[in-house]
Amino acid sequence: MTPASARDIRKLGHECLIESGAGEASGFSDAAYEAEGVTVVPDAAALIAQADVIVKVRPPEPDEVARLREGQTLISFFYPAQNAALLEEAKDRGATVIAMDMVPRISRAQKMDALSSMANIAGYRAVIEAGANFGRFFTGQVTAAGKVPPAQVLVVGAGVAGLAAIGTAVSLGAVVHAFDVRPEVAEQIESMGANFVFLDFSDNQQDGAATGGYAAPSSPEFLAKQLEKFRELAPQMDIVITTALIPGRPAPKLWTRDMVEAMKPGSVIVDLAAERGGNCELTVPGEKFVTENGVTIIGYTDFPSRMAAQASSLYATNIRHMLADLTPGKDGVLVHNMEDDVIRGATVVHGRAITYPPAAPEGA
Ligand code: NAD
Numbered sequence: 001m002t003p004a005s006a007r008d009i010r011k012l013g014h015e016c017l018i019e020s021g022a023g024e025a026s027g028f029s030d031a032a033y034e035a036e037g038v039t040v041v042p043d044a045a046a047l048i049a050q051a052d053v054i055v056k057v058r059p060p061e062p063d064e065v066a067r068l069r070e071g072q073t074l075i076s077f078f079y080p081a082q083n084a085a086l087l088e089e090a091k092d093r094g095a096t097v098i099a100m101d102m103v104p105r106i107s108r109a110q111k112m113d114a115l116s117s118m119a120n121i122a123g124y125r126a127v128i129e130a131g132a133n134f135g136r137f138f139t140g141q142v143t144a145a146g147k148v149p150p151a152q153v154l155v156v157g158a159g160v161a162g163l164a165a166i167g168t169a170v171s172l173g174a175v176v177h178a179f180d181v182r183p184e185v186a187e188q189i190e191s192m193g194a195n196f197v198f199l200d201f202s203d204n205q206q207d208g209a210a211t212g213g214y215a216a217p218s219s220p221e222f223l224a225k226q227l228e229k230f231r232e233l234a235p236q237m238d239i240v241i242t243t244a245l246i247p248g249r250p251a252p253k254l255w256t257r258d259m260v261e262a263m264k265p266g267s268v269i270v271d272l273a274a275e276r277g278g279n280c281e282l283t284v285p286g287e288k289f290v291t292e293n294g295v296t297i298i299g300y301t302d303f304p305s306r307m308a309a310q311a312s313s314l315y316a317t318n319i320r321h322m323l324a325d326l327t328p329g330k331d332g333v334l335v336h337n338m339e340d341d342v343i344r345g346a347t348v349v350h351g352r353a354i355t356y357p358p359a360a361p362e363g364a
Contacts, residue, residue, distance in 0.1 A: 001018065001316050002023065002026070002313055003028055003032045003033050003035065003036045003038070004036075004313075004316075005320045006018075006033060007036050009320055010037055011330065012323060012324060012327040013327065013329075013330055013331045013333070014327070015039070016038040017041050017050060018039075018047075019043060019044050020043070025305075025308045026309045027309050045067065048067045048072075049067070051072075052072060053074075053323070053334065054073070055075045055076065055319055056076035057076060058076065059076060059079055059086065060078075065089045065090050065093065065095075066093070068090060068094075068095035071094065072095045072096070073097075073098065074090065074097045075100065075319065075322060076100060077100050078097060078099035078101060078102070079099070080102065080348040080356040081357075087348060087354050090349045091349050091352055091353065091354050094352055096336060096349060096351075097347070097348050098348070099346055099347075099348045100319075100346065102346045103115070103322075104342055104346070111317070111318065112318050112321045112322045112342065112346075113318065114314075114319075116160045117311075118304045118311060119159065119164070120164045121164075122243075122303035123160065123162060123163065123164025123165035123166075123167075123241075123272070124164050124165070125306055125307055126161070127165050127168040127169050127172065127239075127270075129300070130241065130268045130270050130298070131172065133268045133296045133298065134238060134239060134267075134268045134296075136148070136238070136266070138151045138153075138169065138172035138173050150174055150175045151239060152174070152237050153174040153175065153176045153237070154176075154177045154197075154233055154237045154239070154240045154241070155242075156178075156179050156180075156230075156240065156254055156279060157242060157243035157244035157245065157273075157279075158178050158180040158185040158189055158243075159243060159245070161243040163192065165272075166189060166192050166194045167192055175195075176192075176195070177237075178194045179196075179197040179230075180244075181222070197233070199222070199225050199229055214247050215245070215246050226254065227256065230255065230259055231262070234259040234260075234262040237263065238264070238267050239267065240267070240280075241270045241272065242254060242273055242278075243273060245273055249276075251276040251277045251278055251279050252279060253278075253279065255279055255280040256281045260281070260291055260293070260297070261291075261293055263293070264294075265295070266295075267294075269283075269296070269298065271283040271297065271299045272303065274286070274299035274300065275301040278299055280299075285299050285301055286300065286302075288300065322346075325342065336350060338355075
C-alpha cells in the first residue's frame, strides 16, 4: 500500500498495518503512513500475527505460509503452477490465497491486472535502460556539428510490455519496428507510429493467436521464416527489445548468437524474457554484459523494481481495487464471493481446498 491507497482502504472499513520500512525504497516513510492512520509494526512476522488480510508483492516464503492461520487471506503474486508445495501448505493452514497473477484478463478486471501494470513499467524501463547504455541519440538531428541518423529500434513481441516499449521509443524519436506472431496487433503497432514487420508466409500468416489474447507456439516453418527475417534486420538495428512469451513455456529463442554477432558495436539488446530463460541465446538472466563485438546485452529480471515508486503506486491501486471488490459493503467485512468470475479466477486456495486451476469457461 501507499499512503494514498491506505486512505482509500480505510474508507472500505478496514484498519491498515504496515511492516516498518516497507515503503522506503519507493519514497514512502513510516511517518507518511502513520499520517494516514496506518499502524506501523516492526516486522513481517508481527504483521502476519495481527492482520486478517496480508498483502505482498512476491510469492510468500515457505516460513510465511507456515505462519498463516484459519480464516486469514493472503493476496500476492503466487505463480500457483510453479508453487504446488505452497498451495498445499496454505490449504492445510485453512487460509485463503488470492494470486494477483491469476486475475482473469477481462475488461472488468483491468483495474486489478497487476501483470499488465508491471509489464507496462518493464516495457518503459527497457527503453530507458537501452538509452542509458547506447552512446547515441534516439532521435535524428541535423546540427552544426553534423547530421545524426535516428536510432533503429526493433521490438519483438507486442503484448503489454512490448507496446509500452514501442510507445516510449517512438516518443524519444527512434524509428521503431515491431514484430509479433499475433497479426491482430499490427494495427496497434502502426497506430503508435511504428512499422509492423510482416513475414512473407503464404499458407500460414502470422497466426500465433491462442486463447485470451496470448500466443501459441509457432510452427517450425514459421519460426524459420521469422529467424530469417531477424537475420536480415540484425545488422541494421541499434536497439533490440525482446518481450516474446508463451504462457507456461520457456521463452522462445528468437535472437540467436549469429544475430548478436551481426550487430554493430555499441548496439544494445534488452531481453525482457530473461526470467523465463530469455529470447536472446546469449542472455544471462539478472546480468548486463558486453559481447566481444561490443553489443550490450541486458537481462535484468527486476525492471519494475528499478522504478520502485511507480511500481508501488500502480500495484497499490490494483490491490485497492481487489480489496474493494472483496468488501462490497464498505464495512470492513470481507465477502469472498466465489460466484464472481474475477475473484473465482484469482483464488487459488479457499475453504481448505486448492481451487487452482479454475474450471475452463463454458464452450472453451
Ligand atoms: P505476454 O507477456 O504473454 O507475451 C508478450 C508478447 O509476445 C505477446 O504479444 C505474444 O503474442 C508475443 N509472442 C509470443 N511468441 C512470440 C514469438 N515467437 N515471436 C514474437 N512474438 C511472440 O503477453 P501480454 O503482454 O501478457 O499480452 C497478451 C495479450 O493479452 C495482449 O494482446 C494484451 O493486449 C492482452 N491483454 C488483455 C487484457 C484485458 O483484456 N483485460 C489485459 C492484459 C493483456
